[in-house]
Amino acid sequence: MVASVIDQPSTAAPVGPSTEVCVSCRGVVKEFGDGESRTRVLHGINADVYGSELTLLVGPSGCGKTTLISIIAGLLYSTEGDVILFGTPQSQLKGSKLVQFRAQNVGFVFQQYNLLPSLTATENVAIPLLIQGQPRSKALVKAREVLEAVGLGSRANQLPSQLSGGQQQRVAIARALVHEPRLLVCDEPTAALDAQSGQVVMDLLKRVAVQAGRAVIVVTHDSRVFTYGDRIIEMADGRIAEPGSTQH
Amino acid sequence: MSWVAWKMLTGDRAKYFGTVFGVAFGVLLISQQMAIFVGLMRRTAHAAIDVRDASIWVMDPEGKNVDEVKPLSDSDLYRVRGVEGVEWAVRLYKSLARARIDNGEFRQSILLGIDDHTLIGAPVKLVAGSLADLRRPDAIIIDRPGYRLFWGDGPIVLGKTLEMNDRRAVVVGVCDTTPPFQTFPVMYTRYSQALGFAPRERNQLSFVLAHEKEGADPQQVCQSIRTSTGLAARTRSDMIWFVIEFYLRSTGIPVNFGITIALGFIVGTAIAGQTFYLFTLENLKQFGALKAMGVSNGRLVGMILLQATIVGCIGYGLGIGMTSLFFESTQGVTALMGFYLPWQVAVIAAGAVAVIIVLASMISLRKVLILEPAVVFRG
Numbered sequence: 001m002v003a004s005v006i007d008q009p010s011t012a013a014p015v016g017p018s019t020e021v022c023v024s025c026r027g028v029v030k031e032f033g034d035g036e037s038r039t040r041v042l043h044g045i046n047a048d049v050y051g052s053e054l055t056l057l058v059g060p061s062g063c064g065k066t067t068l069i070s071i072i073a074g075l076l077y078s079t080e081g082d083v084i085l086f087g088t089p090q091s092q093l094k095g096s097k098l099v100q101f102r103a104q105n106v107g108f109v110f111q112q113y114n115l116l117p118s119l120t121a122t123e124n125v126a127i128p129l130l131i132q133g134q135p136r137s138k139a140l141v142k143a144r145e146v147l148e149a150v151g152l153g154s155r156a157n158q159l160p161s162q163l164s165g166g167q168q169q170r171v172a173i174a175r176a177l178v179h180e181p182r183l184l185v186c187d188e189p190t191a192a193l194d195a196q197s198g199q200v201v202m203d204l205l206k207r208v209a210v211q212a213g214r215a216v217i218v219v220t221h222d223s224r225v226f227t228y229g230d231r232i233i234e235m236a237d238g239r240i241a242e243p244g245s246t247q248h
Numbered sequence: 249m250s251w252v253a254w255k256m257l258t259g260d261r262a263k264y265f266g267t268v269f270g271v272a273f274g275v276l277l278i279s280q281q282m283a284i285f286v287g288l289m290r291r292t293a294h295a296a297i298d299v300r301d302a303s304i305w306v307m308d309p310e311g312k313n314v315d316e317v318k319p320l321s322d323s324d325l326y327r328v329r330g331v332e333g334v335e336w337a338v339r340l341y342k343s344l345a346r347a348r349i350d351n352g353e354f355r356q357s358i359l360l361g362i363d364d365h366t367l368i369g370a371p372v373k374l375v376a377g378s379l380a381d382l383r384r385p386d387a388i389i390i391d392r393p394g395y396r397l398f399w400g401d402g403p404i405v406l407g408k409t410l411e412m413n414d415r416r417a418v419v420v421g422v423c424d425t426t427p428p429f430q431t432f433p434v435m436y437t438r439y440s441q442a443l444g445f446a447p448r449e450r451n452q453l454s455f456v457l458a459h460e461k462e463g464a465d466p467q468q469v470c471q472s473i474r475t476s477t478g479l480a481a482r483t484r485s486d487m488i489w490f491v492i493e494f495y496l497r498s499t500g501i502p503v504n505f506g507i508t509i510a511l512g513f514i515v516g517t518a519i520a521g522q523t524f525y526l527f528t529l530e531n532l533k534q535f536g537a538l539k540a541m542g543v544s545n546g547r548l549v550g551m552i553l554l555q556a557t558i559v560g561c562i563g564y565g566l567g568i569g570m571t572s573l574f575f576e577s578t579q580g581v582t583a584l585m586g587f588y589l590p591w592q593v594a595v596i597a598a599g600a601v602a603v604i605i606v607l608a609s610m611i612s613l614r615k616v617l618i619l620e621p622a623v624v625f626r627g
Contacts, residue, residue: 066625075540075622096544103542110624114537118259119252130249131542187625 022183022215023049023072027081030067041067043238044081049231051182054206054216056229064238065219066187072217073106073185074098086182103131107176109186109205113168115160121147121171122156128179146174150204166197173204184209186218190225202228249543253551256531257558267523268563271601274516275567278509279589279597280574285505287587293491294426294434295342295360296484299369302457303466305487306337306473309480313494314342314487319451320479327477328456333469337458338363341442347433348411349398357394357433359412361442368457371436376404377421382438389421393582394433412445427586429495513600520563521608524556528612532619539621548616556609564601568594 030042042064049055049072057065070076072083074090083090086105093101107128115124122143129139147156150170160168169189176184186205190198202218202225209216210230218229226232234241258264290297295314296305306328308318328337341361348354362369362382370379371389381387388410390398399408408419417437425434437445443452458481460469466483473481482490496502528535535548543551571589578584 066622070622070625073540075620075625099542099544102540106542108537108540108624110537112533114533114624116252116256116259116534118255123252123255127252127538128541130252131538136251 020051020213021048021084022051022086022213023217024084025068025072025081026084028068028071028078028083029080030064030071030076031079041238042071042078045238045240047233047240049183049215049217051213051215052210053230054210054218054228055231055233056226057217057219057233057235058221058226059235059241060221063235065221065235068235069185069187069217069219073108073183074102103128104179105182107179107181107184109169109172109176109184109189111188111191113160113165113172113192115168115171115175117160120157120159121152121163121174124160124171125174125178127175128181132179143174143178146178147171149208150174164197165193166200169193169197169201170204173201173209177209182214184214184216186216188220188222189218190220190222195224198222198225249547249551250554252538253554254558256534256551257527257555260527263523263527264559267520267527267559268566270519270523271516271559271563271604272566272570273519274512274604275564275597275601276570277512277515278600279568279571279593281505281508281512282593282596283571283575283589284587285501285509286590286593288429288501289492289495291427291429291586292495293488294428295358296487296491297426298371299340299457299484300372301368302338302459303484304334304458304460304470304473304481305484306456306458306477306479306481307454309478311480314491317342317454319449320453320456321451322453324477324479325453325456328458328473328479328481331469331473331476333460333464333472335459335461335464336366337456338366338368339439339453340369340455340457341439341446341452342454343446344432345412345435345445347398347417347435350409353398355394355397355433356430357412357435358428358430359442359445360434360436361439362436363457364438364440367438369436371421371423371425373424375422375424377406377419379421381420382436384418384420386416386418386441387420387437388417388441389423389436390419391425391427391434392422393427393431393585394435395419395422396582397433413447415444417445427582431583513604516600517604517607520559520604521611524559524608525611525615528552528615532615533624535616536619536621536624539619540624545617549613552609552613552616556605560601560605564598567601568597571597 025045025047028042028045029040031038031040033039045068057069059065067076071078074093122140125143125147126139129142130136144156147153150173152167152170155163155167163171189201193201205216205218206228293314308320311317325337325339328334343359345357345359346354347357360369367379367382375392377389382389395404398410404422406419410417428434460466470481470483473479539548575588
């Protein structure tokens, strides 16, 4: 059952397992282009994402989902409004501060995995730790542990090209979690996978990624995975389509 | 992240080797052609290079280079000897002579007549015979390539004879010299003997070789000689450059070699730049992912520069190695004898590689720097 809790504006109290708001969008507007070609993609989004939950961001192609998670993850700046990330307004995080914030607090899972083809699974998983400046040997040990946790311990030394799509996505999930981020952003993680692999990936996200104090946002238009969401935010034409919903 | 950069670079072996060999090929072209050019220029000044014991060369002021001189008179020698600061001065004869051996075969040769008494200007490195034997009647010392040209391969046998200007000459020694530009045989004999081997002219003294007194400045002494005698006087190194500059000015050699060297630079830059650029383009998504995960632009620049530096260093090493191997393996070839890889050429080639690498990485860097990390979310 899908119940509404999407905030427009965010006034309704969430009915999930947690009431801790990790990400709060306040009047987020995003425009691209200049002059007459200026296009407004997001029209004042107000939405909250809660910790210890898996939030699905759904809607048809072109509705602004990707733009919104790009802003939430600190990859794009909003034209107006602000995003409060774990109590810190994103507008206060500019340049290298934002890059550093991303490195420490955000994990990414991409539709096309984006694993480095010349690195083994373990080495790929170790990258966020290396970015944080951890020694390679330590990072590889930790990466190996996380790979074990996602069930790929036996594939640790294989290159991405030697893994199936589902396995590559699991490596990508391990990479997104290895540095224990407070926010996990997943963009269409099942879009390139068959139904079975998609289920495995969503199971994994639900089982491993969702933890106390961590917000997990999954962008998807794959209705088969809707059941995995603790909360669903539905978008249409750059707006929140209807008041949000939870399902437990 | 340096380790990640290294793995990204070497992960695709074909592209990695393609980029490295692009640079190596460019370095080979640049360094090999520059070294040949330098070697050729050295050859033009072989006479000045091989006379080690005289620090000053005096010639007629109208002389264009070491092969185009207006002979001096004997009195000029005495005038030079009389200049303040000159320790000693001796004769040197230099011209072309036609040498013929027993079977009628003949070769144009470079004939050098050195001072009868002091033998100043004699070859430094004898491979057979003795310098003292040059005092014997009709004695000549011939360079090794010249000996091979007349009498072929096989053990060197002294006592062979040849004819110049209908006069008999006896080979009493074989030497190694700086190979001449024209690749003619080089023959050393005493000055008095050389006059007999060459067609008679009123004046036959090509150069006066001199040396300054101990403690005197050779440049100052040259100036004194010029002022006192009206003759052209140059230090040994000035003389070498005087000849080289003549060839640089008067021949198409620098232009032709310059074109090849420029081509080497362009080809090296193009191959390395294009391969490196394609490598970056194909990894753009990965760079975007790294950017999204929190790798700063500065760190990405460092990674790309590191990759470029690795490619540059390995490519340079291979290229210079191939050039060295070329010169090492052609030392026995008469036509290429004396060519070598000067360290200055190696340094210039390194500079060229640095420029190639900077250009190649700059093209790639721009792409990465303007890359929005949000690109990773666009399927």
